[in-house]
Amino acid sequence: MILVTGGTGLVGSHLLYNLLKTNDKIKAIYRRQHKLELVKKVFAYYSSDFESIYKKIEWIEADLIDIPALQIAFKDVSYVYHCAAFVSFEPDKYHQLRKINIEGTANVVNLCISHQVKKLCYISSIATIGHHQNPQQLITEDTIWNQDDDNSVYAITKYGAENEVWRGTQEGVDAVIVNPGIIIGPGLWHSGGSSSLIKKIYKGMPYYTHGVTAYVDVDDVVRAMVSLMQSTIKNERFIVISENLSFKEFQDLTAAALGVKPASKEATSIILGIGWRLDWLRRLLTGKRRRFSKQMTKSAKSITKYDASKLKNRLDFEFKPMQVSIKETCQLFLEDLNREAKDPSGR
Incomplete structure (x- = not known):
């Protein structure tokens, strides 16, 4: 039996579809009932028989910090894909991030130990890997994390979650960690995650x-996860990235695929500095969520290039070119947009 946490997320939903091609015994955890419709939507991209495929999943309502509910989910489970996480770069969300990402992962690891799970796959992020002083030097799995750096609250808690997984490997659980870059894929246009980048560029990013x-x-993230779980590889981490692109290159490729105007103004250091301060002030005055933090401005200017050679060599893995990925994803976005325009009710 396989258990997937975060089954209603971008990676989780695509992972479930992949797993159901060859395995009927799948459990998945969800937190909100309405998010289950997003899974069906993702399945529908790839199969007209999505309803019958979806019905093969045994859904369990559970929160990562709700141990009794997790106990039920772990019954008879041999393999775990831990995809659930809280994604936010807002500094005031730090304690919530710790609760879900670190404490929640600790709970998953502890249950893997107590239920003698054979193997755990944890989806982390390239944000947990260190940087070089030389921006042209490729970052690998061996690049050391600098805890004294000005890391985002998200990166700090994902790094803490990784440490919980490594603790589990010392207590008898075989595990692999994947560290993907920004993940591009269809379905969750309104979620605020990486898929929403497509929507933002469509609406206009100047x-x-x-x-x-x-x-x-x-799909490459999912294929890497499944391949690693099916291999004899254990207790290692793998960077999972297709290409290093500038934000301008990504925006230009996406705008072209969507048929909209690309961004035409450079956000200088001065503009970025004013931007995050104004966003902080807006949060202070209105209570609305932060959209632009100091760490995000730093990332927007940073040149960080990653190397996925380890995964390519160990699994003979080939990545989809990002131009193809962006084109395919944007096509599905436009189709969904056209469908919503014809039927706003979503029927």
Whole structure:
């Protein structure tokens, strides 16, 4: 029996579809009932028989910090894909991030130990890997994390979650960690995650930066996770990225695929500095969620290039080119947009 946490997320929903091709015994955890419709939506991209495929999943309502509910979910489970996480870069969400990402992962690891789970796959982030002083030097799995750096609250808690997984490996649980870049894929356009980038660019993003980071298609993330779980590889981490692109390059490719105007104004350091301060003030005056933090401005300017050679060599793995991934994802976005325009009710 396989258990997937975070089954209603971008990675979780695509992972479930992949797993159901070859395995009927799948459990998945969800927190909100309405999110289950998003899973069906993702399945519908790939199969007209999505309803019958979806019905094969044994859904369990549980929270990562609700141990009694998790106990029920772990019954008869041999393999676990831990995809659930709280994603936020808002500094005032730090304690909530710790609760879900670190404490929640500790609970999952402890249950893996007590239920003698054979193998655990944890989806982390490239945010938990250190950086080089030389921006042109490729970052690998061996690049050391600097805890004294000005890391985002999200990165800090995902790093703490990784430490819980490594603790589990010392207590008898075989595990692999995947560290993907920004994940591109269809379905969760309104979630606020990486999929919402497509929606934001469609609506118009006037500013760009020359910062560089790594991107990867959601299907490649899923294939890497499943391949690692099915292999004899254990207690290692793997960077999962297709290409390093500047934010301008990504925005230009996406705008072209959507048929909209690309960003035309560079967000200079001065503009970014004013931006995050105004956003802080808006939060103070209105109580609305932060959209732009100091750490986000730093990332927007940083040149960080990652190397996925370890995964490529160990699994003979080939990635989908990002131009193809962006084009495919944008096509599905436009189809959904057209469908919503014809039937706003979503029927």
